Amino acid sequence: MRVNSAAHVRIGWLAGRFVSAATVVWLAATFTFLVQCLMPGDRAQIIINMASGNVGEASPAELAAVNAKYGFDQPLVLQYGKYIWGILHGDLGLSYQQHRPVLDIIAEQIGPTIILAVAALIAAWVIAVLTTVLVAGQDNMWSTLLSGIQVFLATVPPYWLATILLVVFAVQLRIVPVIGGNSPIGLVLPTIALALELSGFLGQIVRSEFTRVLEQPFVISARARGMGELGVRFRHVLRHAALPGITLSGWAIGKLLSGAILIEAVFARQGLGGVLVAATSSRDVPVVSGAILISAGLFTVTNMLVDLTYRFVDPRIKMT
Amino acid sequence: MRGVSFSLQAGRCLAIVGGSGSGKSVTSRAIVGLAGRRAHVHARQLTFAGTDLTALDDRSWRRVRGKEIGFVLQDALVALDPLRPVGKEIGEALRLHRAVASSEELERRVVALLELVGVPEAAVKARQLPHQLSGGQRQRAVIAAALALDPRILIADEPTTALDVTVQAQVLGLLEETKLRGKALLLISHDLAVVSRIADEVLVMHEGKVVEHGSADQVFQDPQHTYTRQLLDAVPSARPRGSRRSLLPAARPARPPLRSQEQSPSTFPSVVLSAAHLVKRFKGPDGVLRTAVDGISFELRSGETLGVVGESGSGKSTMARLALALDPPDEGAVLFQGRAWTTLTERDRRARRRAISVIYQDPLSSFDPRWSVGHIISDSLASDVESRDERYERVVELLDLVGLSPALLDRRPLELSGGQRQRVAIARAIAPRPAVIVCDEPVSALDVLIQAQVLDLLTDLKAHLNMSYVFISHDLGVIRQLSDRVMVMRQGRVVETGTRDEIFLNPRTDYTQRLLAAVPSLARGGVANRSFSRV
Numbered sequence: 001m002r003v004n005s006a007a008h009v010r011i012g013w014l015a016g017r018f019v020s021a022a023t024v025v026w027l028a029a030t031f032t033f034l035v036q037c038l039m040p041g042d043r044a045q046i047i048i049n050m051a052s053g054n055v056g057e058a059s060p061a062e063l064a065a066v067n068a069k070y071g072f073d074q075p076l077v078l079q080y081g082k083y084i085w086g087i088l089h090g091d092l093g094l095s096y097q098q099h100r101p102v103l104d105i106i107a108e109q110i111g112p113t114i115i116l117a118v119a120a121l122i123a124a125w126v127i128a129v130l131t132t133v134l135v136a137g138q139d140n141m142w143s144t145l146l147s148g149i150q151v152f153l154a155t156v157p158p159y160w161l162a163t164i165l166l167v168v169f170a171v172q173l174r175i176v177p178v179i180g181g182n183s184p185i186g187l188v189l190p191t192i193a194l195a196l197e198l199s200g201f202l203g204q205i206v207r208s209e210f211t212r213v214l215e216q217p218f219v220i221s222a223r224a225r226g227m228g229e230l231g232v233r234f235r236h237v238l239r240h241a242a243l244p245g246i247t248l249s250g251w252a253i254g255k256l257l258s259g260a261i262l263i264e265a266v267f268a269r270q271g272l273g274g275v276l277v278a279a280t281s282s283r284d285v286p287v288v289s290g291a292i293l294i295s296a297g298l299f300t301v302t303n304m305l306v307d308l309t310y311r312f313v314d315p316r317i318k319m320t
Numbered sequence: 321m322r323g324v325s326f327s328l329q330a331g332r333c334l335a336i337v338g339g340s341g342s343g344k345s346v347t348s349r350a351i352v353g354l355a356g357r358r359a360h361v362h363a364r365q366l367t368f369a370g371t372d373l374t375a376l377d378d379r380s381w382r383r384v385r386g387k388e389i390g391f392v393l394q395d396a397l398v399a400l401d402p403l404r405p406v407g408k409e410i411g412e413a414l415r416l417h418r419a420v421a422s423s424e425e426l427e428r429r430v431v432a433l434l435e436l437v438g439v440p441e442a443a444v445k446a447r448q449l450p451h452q453l454s455g456g457q458r459q460r461a462v463i464a465a466a467l468a469l470d471p472r473i474l475i476a477d478e479p480t481t482a483l484d485v486t487v488q489a490q491v492l493g494l495l496e497e498t499k500l501r502g503k504a505l506l507l508i509s510h511d512l513a514v515v516s517r518i519a520d521e522v523l524v525m526h527e528g529k530v531v532e533h534g535s536a537d538q539v540f541q542d543p544q545h546t547y548t549r550q551l552l553d554a555v556p557s558a559r560p561r562g563s564r565r566s567l568l569p570a571a572r573p574a575r576p577p578l579r580s581q582e583q584s585p586s587t588f589p590s591v592v593l594s595a596a597h598l599v600k601r602f603k604g605p606d607g608v609l610r611t612a613v614d615g616i617s618f619e620l621r622s623g624e625t626l627g628v629v630g631e632s633g634s635g636k637s638t639m640a641r642l643a644l645a646l647d648p649p650d651e652g653a654v655l656f657q658g659r660a661w662t663t664l665t666e667r668d669r670r671a672r673r674r675a676i677s678v679i680y681q682d683p684l685s686s687f688d689p690r691w692s693v694g695h696i697i698s699d700s701l702a703s704d705v706e707s708r709d710e711r712y713e714r715v716v717e718l719l720d721l722v723g724l725s726p727a728l729l730d731r732r733p734l735e736l737s738g739g740q741r742q743r744v745a746i747a748r749a750i751a752p753r754p755a756v757i758v759c760d761e762p763v764s765a766l767d768v769l770i771q772a773q774v775l776d777l778l779t780d781l782k783a784h785l786n787m788s789y790v791f792i793s794h795d796l797g798v799i800r801q802l803s804d805r806v807m808v809m810r811q812g813r814v815v816e817t818g819t820r821d822e823i824f825l826n827p828r829t830d831y832t833q834r835l836l837a838a839v840p841s842l843a844r845g846g847v848a849n850r851s852f853s854r855v
């Protein structure tokens with residue numbers, strides 16, 4: 001009975017999170033639906049132009065046929081209902097251009113993008129933590145230098161950094177291939193290019209908290225017990241200093257996903273970036289909408305993971 | 321701090337006594353080489369059992385710390401890592417110095433240590449986080465951690481500030497016993513009753529200098545320096561309420577009071593805060609529910625001070641959190657200003673939050689360290705104060721009211737002394753003009769002189785601003801000085817409630833009688849009539 005109530009609390013917490021995640025996705029779906037309806041220009045006209053390749057006006061008969069095929073002639077409420085119903089069944093509609101289900105198109109391309117974003121997140125954390133733990137709280141040149149570098153990284157545009165990295169390491173030094181494809185070695189440069197900006201942000205936040213915690217009485221206690229500098233930093237201080245960084249990671253993942261699309265373009269990598277660029281320029285609205293929906297879904301899932309991690313690191317938080 | 325010298329001998333206890341800011345703590349931290357990065361320590365000679373400590377490198381220091389020298393840090397409430405179970409912290413010294421063979425042995429030793437310092441249900445507490453222990457339990461855990469390896473020298477910086485008299489006696493007994501086993505003890509304290517009990521030698525510090533140094537008997541019976549005499553005089557006692565204790569002039573408001581009201585203490589018309597049958601249970605790491613507050617009811621009338629006493633772990637702080645609606649009660653409810661309070665949602669409470677304030681034992685952890693004093697106080701001003709000039713004026717007025725100069729406006733909390741910090745906490749608490757202030761051990765961490773000033777300030781402010789206090793303390797002298805009515809708590813229940821005189825002159829229950837009887841006096845004959853009353 002007692003154990004039950006703890007389980008209840010946890011289930012209640014999870015249920016609450018699912019409801020809010022579903023709400024976010026639903027809002028995103030409504031938004032993309034409205035954009036599709038209210039977009040300037042007749043949708044049937046766009047589809048016909050896309051298929052025929054010319055820009056002229058289509059005849060009323062042609063338009064009516066397309067409207068009927070895609071259901072554009074039905075009342076908006078019905079269209080909305082069908083759209084949401086389709087999403088619930090994993091149907092994101094058909095691409096105007098490729099005449100294939102949007103879900104298939106995105107599923108084929110999203111893997112490399114997710115891998116890049118996750119790799120960048122991990123890399124950013126490793127860089128931020130290592131530099132912080134080794135240098136923070138020491139009044140020396142290294143600490144000042146590191147702080148300067150972090151500010152620089154946090155403010156420099158990542159695609160600019162990506163281009164520099166590409167020129168230096170791939171073109172000049174030839175350490176890594178220019179076009180890496182999906183091989184692990186090809187992942188190195190894009191990951192670093194994407195991670196550096198975030199590592200600057202993370203590093204700044206973790207470092208200022210780290211310096212504050214280093215002065216706390218419980219840290220002095222640990223030293224008085226005979227704990228060495230590294231032990232103090234890794235076992236006591238880092239855990240506290242990581243907390244604001246973890247909170248930031250939820251936001252960072254959204255930024256990494258959008259950043260990944262740019263980086264993919266710079267490195268000509270396979271991924272969602274290519275699909276999105278093509279779809280946007282040709283006004284293939286279902287594909288763009290699908291990408292927005294999937295990103296919203298990913299964003300809510302990763303934020304739940306971030307939340308769970310926070311609770312794991314800080315056991316004081318109750319599941320409420 | 322300059323020119324301090326002393327020697328510490330095996331089997332003896334040296335006590336360093338002095339007010340806050342006198343340099344006691346820095347001295348003790350300098351001995352273990354942890355005075356902080358900004359401190360510069362010059363020692364002509366610092367030797368430990370023949371080893372020159374000034375010449376030690378970092379690695380050799382680590383072998384000495386924890387193993388040869390145990391250190392009980394001041395500020396017990398923040399001396400444990402808030403993210404790790406208490407047992408892990410206590411076992412850390414054992415683990416670091418490889419004193420245990422297996423994790424089972426480690427666990428056994430940790431539980432035994434906690435039992436040694438008198439923590440109930442040690443096996444459960446070892447697995448809990450610091451915030452799940454009461455203040456006194458946390459302080460004892462810090463002592464247990466320092467005793468883990470049975471070090472040859474024990475340095476204890478204010479080791480009993482959060483303890484009631486029974487538990488304090490137990491801990492002092494433990495320290496005395498270590499001394500008798502031939503260990504050296506360096507005790508740092510402002511509590512002369514504690515010092516008189518176990519010190520063989522006393523060193524009185526004032527503003528970084530040693531003003532008196534001699535055997536305990538000599539210092540207590542025949543104090544030479546005026547500062548020593550001041551310290552002896554300022555100790556809380558069972559003096560009638562209303563008499564001022566601080567030696568400095570009271571912090572009188574320079575302006576006419578904000579809401580002055582004449583009121584005779586015997587008539588308290590309306591009830592501002594009332595609790596009915598409050599129950600709060602916590603689930604331990606073993607999944608078992610334990611009752612921390614067990615059916616407490618009380619009433620606080622407007623203009624009244626309700627003193628709450630009780631042993632460590634009796635549920636005083638938990639009760640305070642319930643009254644403040646920081647935690648929801650499992651049963652029962654609190655009414656505030658005659659209306660629902662704990663049963664409301666936080667959003668409905670927000671409008672009236674400003675009418676009830678809180679002052680904690682340790683203000684430092686309730687301040688944002690990056691905020692200036694001005695920012696801290698201005699942030700809690702009533703929201704009807706709109707313009708910048710008006711806010712600034714109010715902040716200066718409040719500082720004046722608590723006896724602080726406007727020069728402190730731009731200081732950060734870490735740059736203030738303990739007494740100044742507690743004054744800022746008081747200014748923050750009265751800023752929104754509350755009807756009730758809940759004080760949870762507001763003076764326990766302060767030395768006697770500052771303690772007396774802060775208590776006088778609280779008394780003055782209450783009369784000027786027409787507030788009511790719930791005043792929690794383990795110090796009977798403090799309770800007697802301030803309270804109109806007293807509530808005695810034990811194991812989550814109310815043992816007895818009555819007017820101050822009923823409780824102190826005519827206690828009905830055994831428990832209260834025992835509490836009063838346990839009040840120790842100075843252990844040395846000469847000043848026994850000063851009657852030190854700590855519960």
Ligand SMILES: Nc1ncnc2c1ncn2[C@@H]1O[C@H](COP(=O)(O)OP(=O)(O)OP(=O)(O)O)[C@@H](O)[C@H]1O
Nearest residue numbers: 452453454455456602612632633634635636637638
């Ligand atoms: N959040 C919590 N989780 C679990 N147990 C708790 C929690 N808070 C308090 N307790 C337990 O409730 C009991 C009462 O604690 P409380 O802090 O109210 O005591 P107290 O009277 O203030 O003691 P002290 O004088 O030592 O401060 C203690 O045994 C404590 O361990």
Ligand SMILES: [Mg+2]
Nearest residue numbers: 454455636637
């Ligand atoms: Mg308490």
